[in-house]
Amino acid sequence: MPGQHAVTHDTTAIAERPGAAREARIGPGRAARELGLKSTEFDLAVQLGRIRTIPDDGGGGRWVDRAEIERLRAGPGFPEALRRSVQAMGTTEGAALIDVTKTRFTRLARLGLLVPVKFYLNRYRAVVWLYLAEELRLFAADDRNTPLLTGRTPENLRSRLDTGIDLRPRNWRTRQLGFMLRRADDPWARAGAVASLLGPSHVSEAVPDPYDRSHLNGFRRPPPSHGAPGSPAADLAEELMTAQDPDEVAWLQADLVRLTEEARAHRPAPRPAPRRPEPVQRAPEAVEPVRGTSRGLLGRWRRGNR
Incomplete structure (x- = not known):
């Protein structure tokens, strides 16, 4: 070309x-x-x-x-x-690539069968998920997936869709965690990667020591940049980055406990130096008047005139 x-x-x-x-x-x-x-x-x-x-x-x-x-x-x-x-595409392109309707493609993604690799927010601040074309081709080429691409969706999957399931955010977070762990060059950085997917209260539960937690926060990774800090777009990106389901939170917390223990064994978190006790101030002792001083001579004169 x-x-x-x-x-x-x-x-x-x-x-x-x-x-x-x-x-x-x-x-x-x-x-x-x-x-x-x-x-x-x-x-x-x-x-x-x-x-x-x-x-x-x-x-x-x-x-x-x-x-x-x-x-x-x-x-x-x-x-x-x-x-x-590294070619990534949205729902429309992805559906065309594997020769299914956009509706079927979205259902497969909600069920966790197609895993997004990234996302962006459009001008209406709606989440647009992107998928690796390479993975879509492999999914379509697998004969085991043929029933999912043609014909009626199996009943067990339809019932899950009826509950409103949408595993796209969770699968994206899992993938993000893999990205962060791959680039973590330090035990604290690995713990920080896991902490990046948990809210502050869940981090506090897993890491109760305030000094460990303070040190850990320095290794947490921010969500992908979408808008200025505090903007609705940035808030939405942070929400997508934070684990929501109780079971997801639980296994992330378990991993965080383990990784924090490993990091602490490798290099303890900085702590303030212990304060040295101040020396005790003793009261000054009374000093006996020295012979020959004015006070000593005056005392002898008084005793001699009694």
């Missing part, structure tokens, strides 16, 4: 330009350009583990090794294969 040829030519030109710097590691923006990816595609590729990154020593973000760029560029079908592996 003409567009694909242009991208391939452009990325090749970047890599082979005589004056191009060949640093050992490069930033995400430049890495995306060299790999022929949009920034959103690059971010998703990192989350999915398609692109390996390394943390910045100063805590300022993540980098990509030059060797990783070369590994990906040497892969078969680059760059089309890499872009295809």
Whole structure:
């Protein structure tokens, strides 16, 4: 395709330009350009583990090794294969891809059979779920799923739909947790990833120690950015990020207890230094008048005149 040829030519030109710097590691923006990816595609590729990154020593973000760029560029079908592996689509495109109606597609997603990989909020602040095209193709190609794609939905699944079940948010959270754990380079960061999916009260129940909890909060990951902090869009994103069902909360809390114990054993949370007791102030002792002073001479004079 003409567009694909242009991208391939452009990325090749970047890599082979005589004056191009060949640093050992490069930033995400430049890495995306060299790999022929949009920034959103690059971010998703990192989350999915398609692109390996390394943390910045100063805590300022993540980098990509030059060797990783070369590994990906040497892969078969680059760059089309890499872009295809992170292609995400909504309900309309997804339904067309697996040849079902949008209604059936939505039902399959609500039942948890199709798992969203990301979401965005449209101008009406409605949630639009996106799915990996690669996973949709695999689902449709599996003969075991043929009854779900054609004909009448099985009775046991219809009864679940009648209860109003919608596993899309929960499955998305589970996937997000996997993304966060993959990038966690520290035991406290792993505990913080789990805490990111729990509300404050549920975190307090699992981690009652205030110093552990305060340290843990520094490793919690915010929800995907959707609008300014405190805006309705940001509030909705935070709601989607927070576990709701009691059983989901329970297993997340159990994981948080275990991971916090492991993190504490690895490196205890900072605590204030114990205060040293102040020295006791003793009352000054009475001093006997020294012989030869004015008080001593006056006393002897008085005793001699009695």
